Amino acid sequence: MKSMRAALICLFLLCAAPSIPAAVLAGGPGSMTGDAEEGDAMAGALDTIPLPAVPAKGGVSIEEAIWLRRSVRGFSEEIPGADAVSLLLWAAQGITDAKNGLRSAPSAGATYPLEIFLATAGYVARYIPEKHCLVVTMREDARKALAGAAIEQNWFAGAPLVFIFTAVVKRTADRYDERANLYVPIEVGCASENLMLEAAALGLGSVAVGAFSEKEVRKTLRLPKGWDPYLIVPVGVPSK
Ligand SMILES: Cc1cc2nc3c(=O)[nH]c(=O)nc-3n(C[C@H](O)[C@H](O)[C@H](O)COP(=O)(O)O)c2cc1C
Known part of the structure; x- marks a missing residue:
């Protein structure tokens, strides 16, 4: 039900909001500030960024x-560029079986608890696998705050792309109870290994x-x- 709602909102945003050109993936200082409310991930969604289609084949073997x-x-x-961002997100959580809604990485009972955010110089956005798009949640550079939250690992404050893997454990716990506390970190x-490869x-x-401090990252995002x-x-x- 929740994913259906997210998909519908994303579809609405795709139709209603002006899409951001690929160049904007680079990000520049933004002026609007997201205002997400607790419990509603789409609250404060500012814009969508459609991502380029993913090719069926790449040039590097899994062994390489x-x-x-x-x-x-x-x-x-x-x-x-946008092609790289698209491939990285797809590798992490993209849909690879549209008929059954299955994704690039395994998930316990296909409960899909993961939600991936991307922080750049200009925005923070959430990946929507079903639409293969990003939904902007904050128009600001959160990277410095994230590096600060990571016990001052300031070497990544200037990394062009900072992916944050979050999870809604309840999705998995509703089916697997406390085993979810093991399953979710495995996922x-x-x-994340898919993305890094x-x-x-x-x-x-x-x-x-x-x-990093969970509390600080939660607050920052x-x-x-x-x-x-x-x-x-x-x-x-x-x-x-
Ligand atoms: C769960 C986990 C947490 C990690 N945390 C950090 C970290 O906070 N900072 C960092 O610089 N590297 C971190 N690393 C990276 C490891 O230091 C790195 O994987 C290890 O030194 C082996 O090097 P390699 O990744 O090049 O094979 C982490 C790795 C894992 C798997």
């Missing part, structure tokens, strides 16, 4: 991507950042009640 992946903590100022691991395949650097942050993954072109 695994060989290539290494934690990167220094990024150049070059901003990955975060599956989805995709980054490697695209020649981008990434790193899993788990050391204005997460609705019951949405918990699990992992931050900064991505960018590795600095020389």
